[in-house]
Amino acid sequence: MTWQWTVYTLPLLLAFGLLCLVAVYLAVRWRQDEGVPGIALATGLVTCLAVTLGWYVLELSAVPFETKVLFNQLQYLGLAPLTAFMLAYVLVYIGRGDLLTPRTYAVLFVPPLLTILAVFTYDLHWQFWTDVAVDTNSTYAMLVNEHGTAYLGFFAYTAAYAFTSLGLLVRKAIDARGVHRRQICAMIVGILAPLTGGFVYVFGPIPQHYPTPTYVAFVVTAVAFSWPVFRLDLFGLVPIAHRTLLEQMDDGVVACDENGVIVTANEGAATMLGSTQSGMIGAHVEDVLVPLLDKRTRFEFEDETATTNETELDEDSIPEAAIGDGDGEWTATVGNRVIDVSVTRLRQSDQPVGRLVTLTDVTERHTRTQQLQSQNTYLDEFAEVVSHDIATPLGVIENRAQLIELTNDPEHVDDIFDSTERIQQLMDDLLELARQGRAIDEIEPTDLESIVRETWDGVDSEGAGLVVESSSRVLASRSRCRQLLENLLKNALIHGPGPQPEPAESDEVIGGQREGNSVASAERAADLTIRVGALPGGFYLEDDGVGIPEADRSTVFEQGYTDDPEGTGLGLAIVARIVDAHGWSIRATESESGGARFEVTDVETVSNEDGAPVATR
Template sequence: MALQATPYTLPLVVCGFAFAVFAVHLARQWNEQSRDVQYAIPLLLATAVWMLGYAAELSVTTTDAQLLFAKIEYAGNVTAPLLWFTFVLSYLGYDDLLDRRWRLALAVPPVVTYALVVTYPATTLVWTSTETISKGGFVALHTGHGPVFYAFMVYIYALVAVSMWLLARRLAAGASIYRRQTTGLLVGAFVPAVAGLVYISGANPFPAVNLPALAFIVTAGAVAWSVARNELFRLAPVAWETVVQEFDSAVFVLDDADRVVTANPAGRELAAAAVGAHAGEALTPALGGDCWRRSGQHECDAFRDGERHVFEVSVASVERGTSRLGRTVTVRDVTERHAREQRLEEFANVVSHDLRNPLNVAKGNLELGRERGDDDHFEETADALDRMERIIDDLLTLAREERAERDHATVSLAATARTAWQLVDATDANGTLEVGGDRELAADETALLRLLENLFRNAVEHGSASPALQARQDAVEHGSPDGLTASDDVAADGSHSAVAVRVGATEDGFFVADDGPGIPMDEREQVFDRGYTTNDEGTGFGLAIVEQIAGAHDWTVALAESEDGGARFEFTVE
């Protein structure tokens, strides 16, 4: 059997052996969890058979020898398209779409076609004729094609078209490393597909030369690039089709080696999770621990930018059949929800304590009133019930303020302050209001009204013990060189002088001040706590409501001492 040298033989042999060696390498490293590799190994071997068989066909000169190697080569030719299709489905996570019946049905055309090739010349449905022709200094086998050949081409290009469409979708939506992987796969499939069309169309510039087989040289280069630069066959997409990119929650997909396969935008914002990085390097610092390793749902704490955050972490295994491919990690920042739950618990404790005291007073006085018939006990019972009503009203206000939707508008500070004072004054509050400079605020008018009303009530309820007021009253009682009179400082019914409340604008907000007794330094951090009060008749929720309304407007509130020694609440709104 005479041999010949052609310009195509060496590249075909080199690339064919490269495919075969790489298939063996993958087989040694393969485990059942890597389903895409399971299909990549026979695909590489089929391509190697196709290329090495054609190299052998080009190396001999007799028709019988060339026909023999052509039949061997066809074993790879007919199986490679189906193997390519199943590999793409597995790579993209769609292989479960093909059940056993579909796989058997898709395997029928390759089996039938190869059987007709092997039995040539007894059958001529694939090859109608064969001859050896001389071409450019070497001889090559030329085959005529029958109806089954062209039907098989339709089958092949249907599989190629669907697989390339799926890859193009992945190219548009995948993470950067997957876009590069997909680009390599598309190039590796596109070049042989175009070469095949040229080959069967009759426009082949090299008659009797198998262009698709030669095009696999380009495919070999694309695969080598994807393996070396983009971790093809080592880092495959896992479960990404189940993840919505627009999720507010951070979502990470890890492979079976706990490497980050991909992350949605929220995940990339939460953690610097580069594709291929180990989750221990990316997620552990962001979550404050290895809670991403534990399956199920749990919470973990982390400090970010000096603030404590609570994360709800949900970890689920990604499986195909009985094989585990990796895991998905979904992270939600539940810091605000956690704070609300803590406030609710705090609420319950305050309610149980603050309502129980007046309830016990009411019950005790009611029993005494029944036994003795003394109206004073019934009056004390009514006072206790009134206190309970005030506590309940304040609790409802707090609850409504927390979930209220704000309708911001431009509001006058001075006008709102006067309206709030009228509401306080209607309850016979003993005080006076002075409004200084006005300013316009972007605020919910109803909420601002409630904020000012609570501050005014706090001032008049705590102002009767003011040293300044007491000094002025003493001056009236004992005479004063400044000419103060009882009518100036003592009400007609003999009650103490009115508490003076002042509202005004500042450079960056506004203030509310009074000339009452003020708030000691060691109590200023506590006055905004829910249920905290130094007044037996107070509910302890007024200033908590003030702070909550301010926070809802993104304002800050600070407590200081007024010029008259009373309390001064300063609000920063800019």
């Protein structure tokens, strides 16, 4: 067999060697089952390139006609399915591998199979080539093919696959950053070069002694694919976090490149951050994560090292925990949500490629933890009351029982009864305190005027006056709201008139209470007026009594606080529990008349027509 050496042989042979090296490298990774998406398609793609270019080098080097024709036919074993492998891999690369069903593969690879069949039977139908000959008039013996209808069909689907791949890659390149943009540029060059050569070969005037432009362009493709494979992990590193995986995750995921620019984000992250996926992609991660950084933790992205350093901030925003080397975890609150944030450095083939920020909604877990902590606090408070407040009346009972046993004097029985009533009152208030600290399951629009009237009718007002200055509606648990109002009203009726005077010696004792005290208490309460009205985002209850000393206003809601020797000190503590269970706030202050005023705020109200002030006596 006669061979020839051309000036084109060496560069084509070097390109063939590069492609063989890349094909073997990818095949090894594929066989090692590294789990890289699309690695099998990438191996097939590069193998097709190597097969095509290898047989063309042999065709170019051979001289006999039959040998050239055979090598030309064998080229199509790689050339015909080349763009089908390319399009399939591009679909995986951009995260649309879900489109590659058995039917899709059939649509992609049936035309290449028909092309190969037409090539190897060309001399039976002469539809692929209408004429084949060897031109020996120039310096080298070159095979010359005249294209038929079937060849134009082959060129049409090849160009269509190539243009589709280019379009998908260009669209992906708009959102890509860093290493992935460089990968995409390499693939675009690798596709565009032979595509351009193919158009020149089919439609341009090419001298017969020139090699096929498509194959010459494969030299560019070999370089465009080979260098990025080993430098950028082309065909091994697909874009960060496939869209299919992202959308199936309950957690929020934000991925950014080395410059801190977000390259992908899922719907969960967009929802947590109050944004959209399209609005997040392309933005800087620090700008997007502002609600989670709490103005104290800042990302600093540098060119190569991509480290994260603390920046000098003002006194109000000194970093508490900068994310060293891109890794870190913290918890942030956004609105009513509690979110765990985890930042992880991403590396591929020992190359830093960006950061992955994972957002996990832990609101429910956080709520359960708070409830458990509250329950533990309640248990501690209960134990404190039992060990302290109940111990005193129990001691009285024990002492009086011993006196009765020793003296047989029944006058000590009254002290025992008083102590048992004291214990019963403490137990009732403790149970109520525990109940009101539980979480509220359901709330409903509650008319403030009607529930105040209803509560007022159930307490012993002793002639005091009530004025309701608002008929607004609040979202609350009706039963607990009534308990709150009842405790505030009782507190005003008991403490508003001021300390009870010492009984006179002449006062007659009736049922354990001096008659003079009862009359005086009713007379003092009759001079008291209680007002209930609306506030922006809440309501208030005030009286015109003696008020609360300013020094005591911050402690009146603490368990055990009371200025009444007979009181349990749990009434306002129960009020505070009900307020906390609703998520409201309460504070004690002074009314315009100098009495006590309690303001409940952070209350969600329902629009309602204001009614005229209503006075009840």
